[in-house]
Amino acid sequence: MRYEILGPLRVVDRSSVTSISARKIEVLLAALLVRADEVVSSEDLVKEIWGTRAPRQAVAALHVYVSQLRKFLRRPNRTESPIVTARSGYVLRLGDDELDFHVFQGLVRQGRAAQRAGRTHEACEAYEEGLEFWRGPVLEDLRDGAIVNGFVCWAEQARLECVESFVEAGLELGRHREFVSYLYARIEELPLNEAFYRQLMLALYRSGCRADALNVYHSARAVLSEELGLEPSAALKRLHHAVLVDAPELEAA
Template sequence: MTLATLLITAGRITSKEQLVAELWIAQPPRRASAAVHVYLSQLRKFLVSAGDHEGQAIATKPSGYMFRFHGAGYDVSDFQALIRTGRAHHHEGRHEAALEAFERALLLVRGPVLDGMAEGPALSAIATWAEEERLGCIELCVEARTALGRHREVISLLRGLIEEYPLRESFYRQLMLVLYRSERQAEALRVYRSAQQVLRAELGLEPCRSLRRLHQAILTSDSLLDLPLAG
């Protein structure tokens, strides 16, 4: 967790107090400061054995420690850059290029970020953020495929996502739209009723405004739903 904490703050100073908070949360040992020094020493040795021959990856500063990449790649940065590229293509109507960028971004996600170690406040926050970014990227992939008219490709994907994330209304919205555009209006309406039942049971809430509007548009076969960028 020492390395993970330094990685998520790479290029910025991490104080000793922050490291203690991530390593032991609210119950640090009496000699937590000494233990941090030991962990950092062990980490430096590991990094040297892994290729940091000058031992400069972790710099000691007056107020803490800083991890430096020295030109090494960082999947998080690449992921964010690809999302930005994909969004730009999407807004310009270049949906094939957008889809390629989004799919390349998802290939960088090899599993849950910090799986099994995200217990401290900063690590928990970055793990939550990473999962939200991944789901957002999946939504963008679906939007790009939908804009390209490839509706049937995403139906099974969206059904699985709804099963896994039953409170994420955007997946219901996307599934309703692609079912409607696949000439499966009745199924699209059943998806809305399912979302309504889940949200009422779990949260005591009605579906969000955009989901209700889409439901009404499907009921009336609104011609706007036939436009490539409708959502």
């Protein structure tokens, strides 16, 4: 069985895909998955589900939600529930089950190891495979509590780093034209990320589109100035100058 949290929360069991319609129980499962194999206190779960508006019988209601969640996760071939009661709360034990974020992290580690060893093609494939696990905004409707919201920030940063590494590996392999449209889409998604402007300028330059590369720099400068009141970073300025003078180091290896 695989739990999927890199998008809307769902549970995949062979060919079956199921989700929870009751929001409070969905929040409960999300919090337990975010801290899989760790005890989450009843107090923290109550805050995650109700925030500052917890009812008087919140702990009793939490017990009911846990019971309902156990029924949802029950499978014919299992004798024990993955949700275990601890002294101060509950823990969801993954055991042989998968969590898509853990699989993603493993592929990123694999990609980085391959890149350090000079196996760029293998690294690019690992990054790309990892990014395929992202199905949309992470737990989008469940971000009211500290547990889920904190995880979302961490996960989005991990995705961003993976995208940058994926593009770097692709550019090393000479896939410049292929990544131009991909990078335009990433800039549309995250217009304040200078790394994507830098990578797009390089991809365009190596594709023979020098003027377009320079236009990307001016777009970046305008956005950064308007949104943050900042100039482009030193790295982006150096790349702009290198494109202006046709610096030989910009050519692909």
